[in-house]
Amino acid sequence: MEKRSKDEAVIRRIRMQKEMARHGMEGCLVTQNVGLYYFTGSMQTGYLFIPKTGEPTYYVRRSLARALEESDVRTVELGAFRQFGAKLAEDYPEVFGRKPALIGADLDVMPAQLYLRLTEAVPQASWMDASAALRVVRSVKSAYEIDKISQAAEVADAALREGLSSLREGMTELELMAVIENSMRRAGHIGLMRMRGYNQEIMTGVVAAGEAAAEPSYFDGPAGGRGLSPAAPLSSSKRPIMRDEPILIDIGCCIDGYTIDQTRTAVIGELSEELLHAYETSEAIVRRTEALLKPGARPDQLYFEALNMAAEAGLSSHFMGFGGDQVRFLGHGIGLEIDEWPALAKGFSEPLEPGTVVAVEPKFTFPGIGVVGLENTYVVTETGCRALTKSPETLFCL
Amino acid sequence: MEKRSKDEAVIRRIRMQKEMARHGMEGCLVTQNVGLYYFTGSMQTGYLFIPKTGEPTYYVRRSLARALEESDVRTVELGAFRQFGAKLAEDYPEVFGRKPALIGADLDVMPAQLYLRLTEAVPQASWMDASAALRVVRSVKSAYEIDKISQAAEVADAALREGLSSLREGMTELELMAVIENSMRRAGHIGLMRMRGYNQEIMTGVVAAGEAAAEPSYFDGPAGGRGLSPAAPLSSSKRPIMRDEPILIDIGCCIDGYTIDQTRTAVIGELSEELLHAYETSEAIVRRTEALLKPGARPDQLYFEALNMAAEAGLSSHFMGFGGDQVRFLGHGIGLEIDEWPALAKGFSEPLEPGTVVAVEPKFTFPGIGVVGLENTYVVTETGCRALTKSPETLFCL
Structure with a gap:
């Protein structure tokens, strides 16, 4: 099994410590499986404590044996949870010597019950939300990470080809989704694309056609699909795919923890003038975004530019969902999770850095008719950007 | 699409209100997608407020259109989150008229960040953890729910047959797992078995052979498998399946929200005497549990009885994992989630009621060799229990 370099853990921890210093944190506790993996190389159950300076410790509940084998940081047994505060104070007297120590944690994902238990078990800490800091650090990828996302892109491309050839x-x-999923799974897709947002679930994306693709959705994306029932209201339904309707193939997979996300539009027959116009506007927005996507560019400006282009094309109310169900972004960071930072959205004004990976997904929704669009994943390079997506960028007409 | 009766929402809400009265709650806020679905019939993003008496309200963020179509309770637009407290006070003056009102919530799954925002947005509430109450209510299933679990059992059985015939x-x-998953997916499996526990992920179970099945795991079950990498340390790996080693086929699927969980052991060739002895002990524990599983039986006693039987067979250190990585239960409630109540474990002493559904999964782990065992899902009836699992209960020797 390919393993990342031990240096990754050191570099990532130092980057996090810089971010912690900016926020005045004296330490940070990571509790989520994905966060643990990012900093340690293992996602066994436990807690990672990162002090403001010096080395972190991974306190493991289960399985310690496996964590010891996988982890690149100091790894010890958690022991009794109620003694966790005492253990931290013993290991990090310089942090917990005076109270209260300002400690960050991944409060956007940690359950409230665990948070309340932590406030009791570690009474010498005063807690703050470290999720923004964690997401900023993770937004810039290493060469190893970019390589993993590229591997996932190869798998997604092969699955798209297999899906299209069976369509x-x-x-x-x-049925179409099952073909695509099976292709990805055999190639090592872990079975789901991890998503950070509460109550958000996505396995391999959204494959949906005609009016089913255009149904409003709880999903935090431009098109969620009808799904199988109110108990699984996302992605594919049992609706047959018909001639002359847009087929949205928004798929991704997760290889060794890293996720790709891509969208292509297909049709058996042909699309109406209206849908072709919208599809071509997606293409134009992708081209324009590629031209702007470079170090120093602001994510929010990329979104505003896309909004302008949608407006100029007379498609404002169809852009990224329809009417009241529109989402307010053009794309999203992607890596270990599908909803990483930065979002290409209002509120994200920090200039892009080399190594940032984003999925750009202009889509247009026509209620009762369907969804058309494109999605590519890019890494920001020193001078511009490079597509990680491998699939040919075309409207697939069968 | 088959829809549950509107009565379900009323019956469930009244059962919850009884449980709330026992805990002195004046209201309960449900935020998790599965909980929303249980009480409303919809899992669109939002919050369900259940008052101590009277009708609940589903405050929906997105998609309101879809929630209005699906929900069996009063459904309104959430609006601005910071106004949520004012909205609740207006809708439920009898609850929020005097402060502080003791309000329960699903704090075991709600992220801490949301909890902290709620304490600000609804300042007139004093919060308590309602997760135990919610899990007690959900542990007893309606005829509709039992029928759905049975449908999932049919799908799992067909997938097992397809898997075995390709083995x-x-x-x-x-590869074996991909065959099984594809069979289930085509039949309507939503793609994952929902699990409540933080950081727990499971899609279609654990298919693992020989020593890979016996590796210690973070997973809160007796056998987690090796998985594909440290970033996906659960279930199947790319290890080839060999002759004369136990193949653990612990699979399940989720149909219209309801999940089945079952385990069968297979072998190409034959198992050693030691493993056969352990497998037969699993069978004996299943038979004994079936005899005891009836209204009034205590879940913890079923576990203790299984522990005794494992000890009598000289297999204590192999039961439900090995050594320090053992889990301390014999089975678990199952329904909308795979880790429902009651656990067949210490601490669960409330007598079983008719309608309770549990998966019983005695397994034995031999490090470096493999895992053998069985798992059936049962519903407690008026007089005993009935298996919902459809697959033949045998050691599959190929």
């Missing part, structure tokens, strides 16, 4: 009129959305 | 020496665990 037939009358086949259900679910 | 060949040298096939990887992942």
Whole structure:
């Protein structure tokens, strides 16, 4: 099994410590499986404590044996949870010597019950939300990470080809999705694309056609699809795919923890003038975004530019969902999770740095008719950007 | 699409209100997608408020249109989050008229960040953890729910048959799992088995062979498997399946929100005497549990009885994992989630009621060799229990 370099853990921790200093944190506790993996190389159950300076410790509940084998940082047994505060004070007297120590934690994902237990078990800490700091650090990827996302892109491309070659009129959305998922799974897709947002679930994306693709959705994306039932209201349904309707193939996979996300539009037959116009506007927005995507560019400006282009094309109310169900972004960071930072959205004004990876996904929704669009994943380079997505960028007409 | 009766929402809410009265709650706020679905029939993003008496309200962020179509309770737009407290006070003056009102919430799953925002947005509430109350209510299933779990059992059985018929020496665990998953997916599996526990992920179970099945795991179950990498340390790996080693096929699926969980052991060739003895002990524990599983039985006693039987068979250190990595239960409630209540474990002493659904999974782990065992899902009836699992209960020797 390919393993990342031990240096990754050191570099990431130092970057986090810089971010912690900016926020005045004296330490940071990471509790989420994905965060643990990012900093240690293992996602066994436990807690990682990162002090403001010096080395972190991974306190493991289960399995300690496996964590010891995988982790690149100091790794010890957690022991009794109620003694955790005493253990931290013993290991990090310079942090917990005076109270209260301002400690960050991943409060956007940590359950409230655990948070309340932590406030009791570690009474010498005063807690703050470290999720923004954690997300900023993770937004810039290492060469190892970019390589992993590229590997996932290869798998997604092969799955798209397999899906398209099996696509037939009358086949259900679910049948098409099952072909794509099976291709990805055999190639090592872990089975889901991890998503940070509460109550958000996505396995391999959204494959949906015609009006089913255009149904409003709880999903924090431009098109969620109808899904199988109110108990699984996302992605593919059992609706047959028909001629002359747009087929949205928004897929991704997760290889060794790293995720790709891409969208292509297909049709058996042809699309109406209206849909072709929207599809071409997606292409134009992708081209324009590629031209602007470079170090120093502001994520929010990329979104505003796309909004302008949608407006100029007369498609404002169809852009990124329809009417009241529109989402307010053009794209999103991606890596260990599918909803990483930065979002290409209002509120994200920090200039982009080399190594940042974003999925750009201009889409247009026509209620009762369908969704058309494109999505590519890019890494920001020293001078511009490079597509990580491998699939040919075209409207697939069968 | 089959829809549950509107009565379900009323019956469930009244059962919850009884449980709330026992805990002195004046209201309960449900925030998790699964909880929302349980009480409303919809899992669109929002919050459900259940007052101590009277009708609940589902405050929906997105998609309101879809929630209005699906929900069986009063459903309104959430609006600005910071006005949520004012909105609740207006809708439920009898609850929020005097402060502080003791309000329960699903704090075991709600992120701490949301909890902290709620304490600000609803200042007239004093919060308590309602997760135990919610889990007690959900532990007893309606006829509709039992029927859904039975449907999932049919899908799992068909997938097991498809998997076994494709099983060949040298096939990887992942290849076998991909066959099983594809079968389930085509039949409507939503793609994952929902799990409540923080950082726990499971899609379609654990298919693992030989020593890979016996590796210690973060997973809160008796056998987690090796997985694909430290970033996905659960279930199948790319290890080939060999002759004369136990193949653990612990699979499940989720149909219309409801989950089944079952385990069968297979072998290409034959198992050693030691493993056969352990497998037969699993069978004996299943038979004994079936005899005891009836209204009035205590879940913890079922576990203790299984512990005794494992001890009598000389297998204590192999039961439900090995050594320090053992889990301390014999089974678990199952329904909308795979880790529902009651656990068949210490601490669960409330007598079982008719309608309770539990998965019973005695397994034995031999490090470096493999895992053998069985798992069936049962519903407690008026007089005993009935298996919902459809697959033949045998050691599959190929």
